[in-house]
Amino acid sequence: MGHGAAPAVGSVPRTRLDAANAATVATTLQALATPSRLLILARLREGPLAATELAAEVGMEQSACSHQLRLLRNLGLVTGTRNGRSVVYALYDNHVAELLDQALYHVEHLRLGISDAAGAEADARG
């Protein structure tokens, strides 16, 4: 396969995935499946921030960012707490931060093997 086994980063209890859970899990993971939301979460990973500043930092329009923030709130990934005129957003808890970290880490390492995978795939198609 040309790609050795990766070192285990951390061992985590395995969750059994049935068809019923798949839908809800997929819904939550969709939060990480778009560049805009990924940037939002990555920025909040570094600390809380008001909505407008957040939009500015990730280069989105206020409205678009607000829509995405609502989605992330509904998924329970971020919280928004009013502070005067502004609403300060933050990651909900450590699970979100770690989910992000793990996702970025593994995806980055996966991309190192993509050309490799393409080659193996070509062989398979033979």
Next chain:
Amino acid sequence: MGHGAAPAVGSVPRTRLDAANAATVATTLQALATPSRLLILARLREGPLAATELAAEVGMEQSACSHQLRLLRNLGLVTGTRNGRSVVYALYDNHVAELLDQALYHVEHLRLGISDAAGAEADARG
């Protein structure tokens, strides 16, 4: 907030996420953002399997499953190796397995706090 900090499961090097990377990372994470692919990956997590059997086990039509498998192959998440008439699919490497494990683990724990988050959110809007 009603939700304490989660115990750190494993510490992983932080990846800096800029706008350029966000798109490619999001593309890869989309593999986990759909019930069908999630079921496919979860099944392969338990061991390699031929395409038709895989489709049967996750309850998909052969064609639909094949389309998703192609996508997963192009992302470098799974490999398909021909074995006689059948093509045996497997997770590409340990990073895929761990990404899956971590995602399932954290999402499951996130969902425990969702009603909590909804409450906090209502307060914030108040």
Next chain:
DNA sequence: TGAATACATGAATTCTTGTTCATCTATTCC
């Protein structure tokens, strides 16, 4: 060689989703 099994693929369709635009609510300060 011909039938049967196992996958792959292209086109079409339908559903979902992200963004924009316009507008609306809430809060602060005069």
Next chain:
DNA sequence: GGAATAGATGAACAAGAATTCATGTATTCA
């Protein structure tokens, strides 16, 4: 109260993606 700032939200639009259907390719076996 009125203006200004900060966010939220609904409708509309555009783009993307998942599934189905029909068909194509590859391999085995008689």
